Amino acid sequence: MSIVGCGDVGLRLARLLAADGTAVHAFTRSEARAAALAGAGFQARRLDLDRPVDAGALPAVDALFHFVPPPPRGEGDPRLGRLLDALAARPPRRLVLLSTSAVYGDHRGALVTEDTPPRPAGARGRRRLDAERRLAAFARASGTEAVILRVGGIYARDRLPLERLRRGEPVLRPELAPPTNRIHADDLAAVCRAAALRGRPGAVYNVCDGSASSMTEYFYTIADCLGLPRPPAVDWAEAERTMSPGMLAYLRESRRMDNRRMLAELGVRLRYPDLRTALGAPA
Numbered sequence: 001m002s003i004v005g006c007g008d009v010g011l012r013l014a015r016l017l018a019a020d021g022t023a024v025h026a027f028t029r030s031e032a033r034a035a036a037l038a039g040a041g042f043q044a045r046r047l048d049l050d051r052p053v054d055a056g057a058l059p060a061v062d063a064l065f066h067f068v069p070p071p072p073r074g075e076g077d078p079r080l081g082r083l084l085d086a087l088a089a090r091p092p093r094r095l096v097l098l099s100t101s102a103v104y105g106d107h108r109g110a111l112v113t114e115d116t117p118p119r120p121a122g123a124r125g126r127r128r129l130d131a132e133r134r135l136a137a138f139a140r141a142s143g144t145e146a147v148i149l150r151v152g153g154i155y156a157r158d159r160l161p162l163e164r165l166r167r168g169e170p171v172l173r174p175e176l177a178p179p180t181n182r183i184h185a186d187d188l189a190a191v192c193r194a195a196a197l198r199g200r201p202g203a204v205y206n207v208c209d210g211s212a213s214s215m216t217e218y219f220y221t222i223a224d225c226l227g228l229p230r231p232p233a234v235d236w237a238e239a240e241r242t243m244s245p246g247m248l249a250y251l252r253e254s255r256r257m258d259n260r261r262m263l264a265e266l267g268v269r270l271r272y273p274d275l276r277t278a279l280g281a282p283a
Contacts, residue, residue, distance in 0.1 A: 001017055001022055001023070001024055001025070001061055001062065001063045001064065001065070001196065002024075002025040002026075002027065002058070002059065002061045002063075002064045002065070002092070003024060003025070003026050003027065003064075003065045003067065004027045004047065004049075004064065004065065004066050004067065004068055004083060005027065005028065005029075005066065005067035005068035005069075006026035006027060006028050006033070006037060006042075006044070006067070007028070007033075007067065008156075008159065008185060009067060009098075009154065009185050009188055009189055009192070010026065010028075010065070010067050011026075011037070011040070012185055012186055012188075012189035013065065013189040013192050013193060014026055014037075014040075014042055015189075016189055016190065016193050017193065018041070018042070020193075023043070024042050024043065025042075025043045025044075025045070025059050025061065026042045026043065026044040026045075027044070027045055027046070027047040028044065028045075028046060028047065029046065029047065029048050029049075029068075030046070031046055034046045045057065049068055049079035049080075049082050049083055050071070050079065051082075052082060052085075053082045053083055053085065053086035054086065055086040055087070055088075055089055055090070057086075058086055058087060058090070060090045060092075061092050062092060062093050062094065063092055063093060063094040063095070063096065063196040064087070064092040064094070064095050064096070065095075065096045065098070065192055065196070066080060066083065066095060066096070066097050066098065066135075067098045068080070068083075070127035070128065070130070070131060071127070073123075074123070074127065075123060075126050075127060075130065076126075076127060076130040077127050077128070077130050077131035077134060080097075080131045080134050080135065081134055084134060084135070084138045087138075087142075087144075088138075088142065091138075091142035091143065091144045092144055093144065093145060094144065094145040094146075094147065094196055094199075094201075095135060095138075095139070095144050095145070095146055095147070096147045096148075096149065096192055096195045096196055096199070097131060097132065097135050097146065097147070097148050097149065098149055098151060098192070099128045099129075099131060099132055099148050099149060099150045099151065100124075100125065100128045100150060100151055101150050101151065101152050101181060101206070101208070101255065101257055102120055102122065102124050102125035102128060102253065103118040103120050103125050103128050103129045103132065103150060104116055104118060104119065104120070104125075104150075104253075104255050105118070105119040105120045105121040105125060105253060105255075106121055106252065106253040106254060106255070107254065107255040108178075108254055108255075109178055109179050109254045109255065109256060110255060110256065111255075111256045111257075111258050112206070112255045112256070112257055112258065113206070113258045113261070114150070114203075114204040114205065114206055114258075114261055118132075121252075121253055122249055122253070124249075125253075132148050132204075135148065136202075139201075139202065145199075145201035145202070146201070146202060147195045147196075147199035147200070147201070147202075147203055147205070148203070148204045148205070149191065149192065149195060149204075149205050149207045150204060150205065150206050150207060150257075151183060151188060151207045151208070152180070152181030152182045152183050152206075152207065152208035152209075152257055153180060153181065153182040153183070154182065154183060154184075154185050154188060155182055155183075155184060155185065155275070155278070156184055156185040156186065156278075157278065157279070159185065160222055160226075161219070161222070162222075162226070162228070164219075164231075165219065165222065165223055165228045165229075165231060166228065168229070168231055168232060169231060169242075169243075170231055170232045170233065170234045170238065170239065170242055170243070171215065171216040171219050171220075171231050171232075171233055171234070172214075172215070172216050172233065172234065172235075172236070172239055172251060173216070173233040173234065173235055174214065174216050174217070174220075174233065176235065176236060177214035177215055177216035177217070177251070178214060178215075178251060178254030179212040179213065179214055179254055179255070179256050180212065180213065180214060180215050180218065180250075180254070181208040181209075181212055181255070181256065181257045182208060182209060182218070182275070183207055183208050183209050184209065184270075184271065184272035184278050186271060186272070187209065187268070187270045187271055187272055188207060190268055190271075191205070191207050191262060191266060191268050194266040194267060194268050195266060198265065198266055198267060199265070199266060200265060203261075203265070205261055205262045205265070205266065206257040206258055206259050206261065206262060207257075207259065207262055208257045208259050209259070209270055209272065209273050209274060210257075210259045210263075210270075210273065211273060211274040211275070212256040212257070213275070215250070215251060216233065218275065219231055221275050221276060221279070222275070222279065225276065225279040225280070226279070239251070
């Protein structure tokens, strides 16, 4: 199997696949990252999707995972387009795409299922939706089985916002903070593996732990479990003056993701059904 964009989640997935005895081809943009992956025992190569891709650089594989995000600007995902062009001569049997819940747009905290029509409000979500549509068109033309994972916020013990907490950056007041969705990176890797093995061809899966809580609760829980001060809470007017555009955009799009299809069809048992479990704190 090939993992294109083998960063943190990709490495976690690679280790799961290797434990199954599966050969893994890992692709990354960074020479240093490729060397580190090779040192970890994987067949690693550098691949820059901001340039045309040599089809000969991609091995014939049964399944391919695409974890490379779209470019930070624009309305589309030419990076995935270049990869699909290179795969056209030897398409994989299955391609698993990591997308995002941002394709749904703002639903004011309402529950969204995989049948909820996408209506991304921002360019980030539109780029991801473009990637989904490119893959669907490629699947129709090539016969590749496409599986799309729409993922909530990703966290793990080694990727928590500790510096932000130490700096005392503000959060929204609890009663103003909308619900958000997240998934532990290890559980996400397990979902990716299951999608390659058991995902329904053409299916979309919401990927989250099912424990919808607000971003403010997220920061408070981390602070409480790790013995850090809770950050100050502000109203919307103060948030607009002090928070980054990225954080504000995230807070303005609210939804709760239904993960029942993921659990039923992929057969994944989550190791971390909520943040407190992941942090080892009592419920």
